[in-house]
Amino acid sequence: MSDDPRLNPDPDHEIDAHTGHREVDPVTGYDTTGHDWNGIRELNTPFPKVALWAMILTFAYSVIAWILLPAWPYGKDFTRGLLGLDQTEMAVEGYRALTADRSDWMAKFEAANFPALQADDMLMLPAMAAADRLFQDNCAACHGADGGGGPGFPVLNDDYWLWGGDPETIAETLHVGINATGADTRFGQMPAFDWMERGELGALADYVTALPQGNADADSEGGVLFAENCSACHAEGGIGGMENGAPALTDRAVIYGQDRASVLETLRRGRQGVMPAWSDRLTEAEINLLALYVANLTQDDVEGQQ
Amino acid sequence: MLRLHYNLEKLSMGLVVGIIVAASIGGIVEIAPLFTIDETVEIPDDMRPHTPLELAGREIYIREGCYACHSQMVRSLADELDRYGPYSLAAESAYDHPMLWGSKRTGPDLARLGEKYSDDWHSQHLIDPRSVVPASIMPAYPWLARPLDTEILSDQLATLARLGVPYDAEMIEAAITDAMGQSQPETEAGDAVRERYGADVAVRAFDGDPARLTEMDAVVAYLQSLGTLTNAPYELFAEGAQ
Numbered sequence: 001m002s003d004d005p006r007l008n009p010d011p012d013h014e015i016d017a018h019t020g021h022r023e024v025d026p027v028t029g030y031d032t033t034g035h036d037w038n039g040i041r042e043l044n045t046p047f048p049k050v051a052l053w054a055m056i057l058t059f060a061y062s063v064i065a066w067i068l069l070p071a072w073p074y075g076k077d078f079t080r081g082l083l084g085l086d087q088t089e090m091a092v093e094g095y096r097a098l099t100a101d102r103s104d105w106m107a108k109f110e111a112a113n114f115p116a117l118q119a120d121d122m123l124m125l126p127a128m129a130a131a132d133r134l135f136q137d138n139c140a141a142c143h144g145a146d147g148g149g150g151p152g153f154p155v156l157n158d159d160y161w162l163w164g165g166d167p168e169t170i171a172e173t174l175h176v177g178i179n180a181t182g183a184d185t186r187f188g189q190m191p192a193f194d195w196m197e198r199g200e201l202g203a204l205a206d207y208v209t210a211l212p213q214g215n216a217d218a219d220s221e222g223g224v225l226f227a228e229n230c231s232a233c234h235a236e237g238g239i240g241g242m243e244n245g246a247p248a249l250t251d252r253a254v255i256y257g258q259d260r261a262s263v264l265e266t267l268r269r270g271r272q273g274v275m276p277a278w279s280d281r282l283t284e285a286e287i288n289l290l291a292l293y294v295a296n297l298t299q300d301d302v303e304g305q306q
Numbered sequence: 307m308l309r310l311h312y313n314l315e316k317l318s319m320g321l322v323v324g325i326i327v328a329a330s331i332g333g334i335v336e337i338a339p340l341f342t343i344d345e346t347v348e349i350p351d352d353m354r355p356h357t358p359l360e361l362a363g364r365e366i367y368i369r370e371g372c373y374a375c376h377s378q379m380v381r382s383l384a385d386e387l388d389r390y391g392p393y394s395l396a397a398e399s400a401y402d403h404p405m406l407w408g409s410k411r412t413g414p415d416l417a418r419l420g421e422k423y424s425d426d427w428h429s430q431h432l433i434d435p436r437s438v439v440p441a442s443i444m445p446a447y448p449w450l451a452r453p454l455d456t457e458i459l460s461d462q463l464a465t466l467a468r469l470g471v472p473y474d475a476e477m478i479e480a481a482i483t484d485a486m487g488q489s490q491p492e493t494e495a496g497d498a499v500r501e502r503y504g505a506d507v508a509v510r511a512f513d514g515d516p517a518r519l520t521e522m523d524a525v526v527a528y529l530q531s532l533g534t535l536t537n538a539p540y541e542l543f544a545e546g547a548q
Binding site: 073075076078087088089090091092093094095096097098099137138140141142145150151152153181269273274275276281 | 338339342345346381382383384385386387388389391393421422423424425426427430431437438439440441508514543546547
């Protein structure tokens with residue numbers, strides 16, 4: 001005799017009308033699948049109604065979305081949807097709204113009238129907070145989060161400037177950059193003096209290293225070499241101040257370092273530090289805002305020292 | 307409907323056919339737009355492909371897994387436009403195989419990075435990120451100072467040309483000398499790169515030393531080219547933002 005329950009109908013159980021199976025589990029009242037593993041039978045639990053409704057709602061939503069939103073591609077185009085939504089247009093509109101929100105105070109920075117702007121405390125309060133954000137996003141990578149500079153990158157919160165530290169000059173530097181790609185860029189290059197002989201380089205390095213200590217001898221070999229080769233840019237005695245990008249060598253603020261090894265490296269290889277131009281990336285008002293912010297970094301520092 | 311499914315489950319071949327039909331619908335909806343992608347993605351007239359040196363840098367960018375933390379796609383959201391600039395266009399990565407849009411930003415998006423910082427900064431930042439950005443969690447890549455292997459560049463250009471990137475026979479032929487030339491400003495080889503790829507291509511000693519061609523040259527050249535291959539997104543955005 002076969003074990004197959006279908007061939008041996010149990011007369012105590014009715015045939016289920018829905019599934020055609022014969023056995024209904026007496027505890028749960030659910031139909032069983034009819035499979036039998038050593039006497040263990042599997043319940044044929046009905047599909048949950050919640051999941052069924054969720055699926056129906058999902059289908060319904062997708063049909064509505066097809067009609068209202070951009071959906072089906074066909075060839076070179078796609079169905080635009082009744083709402084006519086366009087994500088890029090929405091983003092640009094949102095950007096315009098952002099700009100408009102700021103414009104009541106931002107617009108005042110379009111004219112570079114720095115003394116008037118600085119005198120307006122009610123304006124400077126929100127403006128400097130925004131300027132700090134701009135500075136962190138664009139300038140801090142090289143000049144440091146607090147404007148404290150970095151190896152090879154100028155300190156902005158001290159009073160030593162290569163091109164001038166008033167807001168007008170800083171704005172101009174931001175516009176055109178230094179040794180940047182544009183045609184109007186500020187141009188400041190320390191050429192390589194690799195043609196000098198080793199002894200001459202050493203003597204010159206000794207002289208330059210001694211300059212900040214104030215014990216450099218202008219009549220020494222290095223001093224004579226300096227007068228012949230360097231003073232055209234760094235001024236006589238290396239006092240700088242010519243605002244041509246060449247630093248003063250007497251003030252301990254040389255960005256590449258003024259120990260003997262650094263000076264020798266500078267002499268052998270030259271230095272062409274680059275500050276990118278920002279006029280394509282930032283608006284006129286943003287540049288003026290940043291110029292004031294950077295000028296204030298210096299003032300805060302000088303006041304802090306007093 | 308449920309009865310149909312119930313019965314289908316008992317017919318193995320019937321169920322197989324049903325699965326194939328259902329999966330195909332999903333597949334076709336995703337694949338079909340690609341059949342016309344040549345017409346739907348408009349390549350701007352001023353769009354240039356990467357130079358061989360930038361391409362070598364791109365390979366290193368992939369090798370070092372930069373894409374795992376940096377995306378290269380400014381999304382069309384207002385605050386992204388405010389921070390990064392114009393949203394990315396599909397055409398900007400049309401010549402990229404594979405594209406490097408990425409989906410995760412542990413570091414910032416790089417799509418508009420080109421010419422934002424100086425070459426010196428990039429070199430220093432890659433060798434020791436904490437020396438310039440103390441709060442950075444980016445790993446250091448000091449080994450980029452080793453010489454660049456240019457051997458496969460010609461073949462690589464030829465392969466990309468077969469995939470539709472507009473490299474001509476001359477560019478493929480000169481790939482290796484162009485890679486060297488782009489890091490040597492004011493030389494004949496350097497001028498030749500500009501002649502072939504456009505006057506706006508940056509020809510500089512990216513790692514600060516024109517005598518040596520290093521992986522640093524390649525990576526910095528690539529990073530400085532991001533977002534500079536075409537002006538179209540900037541023009542489009544400027545129109546809209548007025």
